[in-house]
Amino acid sequence: MTQNEKIFLLVAETLNISKAAEKSFVTQQCVSDHIKRLENEYGTKLFHRKPYMHLTPAGEIVYNSYKNISLIEENLKKNLSDFSSERKGYLKVGMSTTRSKLLIPKLMEKYHKLFPDVQISFFSGDTKILEKELLNNKLDIFLGINTRLNLGLNVETVCEDFLYLVINKNMFKEYFSKNDLKNFKKGVDLNKFKNIPMTSYNKTGALYKLLQQHLITHGIELHNIPCYTSECDVQIDLCLNNVTFSIVPRMLAINFLENTDIYFFPIKDFNYPLRVDLVTNQYLEKPLYIEAFIKILKDEVIEFSSELFL
Structure with missing residues (x-):
């Protein structure tokens, strides 16, 4: 990559001329000159300076392209070192x-x-x-x-999975009947769980968004969520200790399926695909x-x- 391109990446990632200058061991004026040369070359502004520094739409395109070039160069060096x-x-x-x-x-x-x-x-x-x-x-x-x-x-x-509701048998007995047990095996209506303590996923996670889609579509609100974690084994441990119920991918519950202390139920009308992806x-x-x-x-x-x- 050229020096212009390297300095552009630093500015795009720090959004700060001073920090980019410090990291590239040049003056702030030098950094500004590099950016100006690129903007002249492409005939468009790459950064908005006010009210705060951020990339323009054109700058976003340039950043993504330069980032990929940088990754390819790094990978080339790595591959050549392993070539033997x-x-x-x-x-x-x-x-x-x-x-x-x-x-x-x-x-x-x-x-x-x-x-x-x-x-x-x-x-x-x-x-x-x-x-x-x-x-x-x-x-x-x-x-x-x-x-x-x-x-x-x-x-x-690679494959698809399904979300299952997990609840301790003692908690189930506290809130539900034997007739509910029979019905839930065909699929639970989450409306019936809106006031029961639940462990949910962190809001940044894909499973949280997937569950939210189902809740919004069916007009369901879960009011009692004292705990958030994206680790499914922690969620199931909380169920085993009768603290909360959880909703977890069936694949991740495989080690607990034979446990006699908890029930596993499919979720009624849950029609959102849960894809397990291998990503490179x-x-x-x-x-x-x-x-x-x-x-x-x-x-x-x-x-x-x-x-x-x-």
């Missing part, structure tokens, strides 16, 4: 903590036998957070839910060890899904 052997390298993978517990043990057992010289770091977070990390080249792959379409992302849906950066080349990891990860997810819904 595509069986050696470093891999950064993102997925939720609960999925990590389910998938990583068997996944690593298979993968490490084939690629013993590849070092893997696993990172956790909501899909929205992992998406941003991938676009910033801080991840190579992530497993997410209902990933948004983005020009920089290659999104492959479409502009980056993938050496053999990454392609192999993707294949094994997909196989593990599909196997979990197949066993669950037999």
Whole structure:
């Protein structure tokens, strides 16, 4: 990348001429001159200076393009350093903590036998957070839910899952009858749970938005939510301790399905797809060890899904 382009990226990311100058070890006037040259070259303003500094629509396009160029250059250097052997390298993978517990043990057992010289770091977070990390080249792959379409992302849906309501049997007895148990096995009406303590998802997560779609569509308001967490195993633990009920993907509840202390119910009229997506950066080349990891990860997810819904 040219110096103009590198300094533009710094300004676009800091939205501060002074900070960009400090990071690039030049004067503020020098930074301003670089931006002015780019604006003259493209014949349009790239930043609004007032009432605060922010990108123009044209600046957004330039930023996304330069960011992809930067990622491609970084990846080129990485690939060339690993060129002598595509069986050696470093891999950064993102997925939720609960999925990590389910998938990583068997996944690593298979993968490490084939690629013993590849070092893997696993990172956790909501899909929205992992998406941003991938676009910033801080991840190579992530497993997410209902990933948004983005020009920089290659999104492959591996399987679909379903949301289930989880409630402790003692809590169920406190609020419902045996007749309700029979009816709920066909699908629960969340209106009947609006005053019962619930653990919900953090508002940045894809599952929170998916659940909100259902609630808004059916005119349902849940009034008693004392706790928020995106970790499904924590939600189920709270159910086991009779603190709250929760709504979790069935795949992530697999280790608890045989537990005799809690009930699992499908949700009535829940018609929103819950896609499990494997996401990579479409502009980056993938050496053999990454392609192999993707294949094994997909196989593990599909196997979990197949066993669950037999």
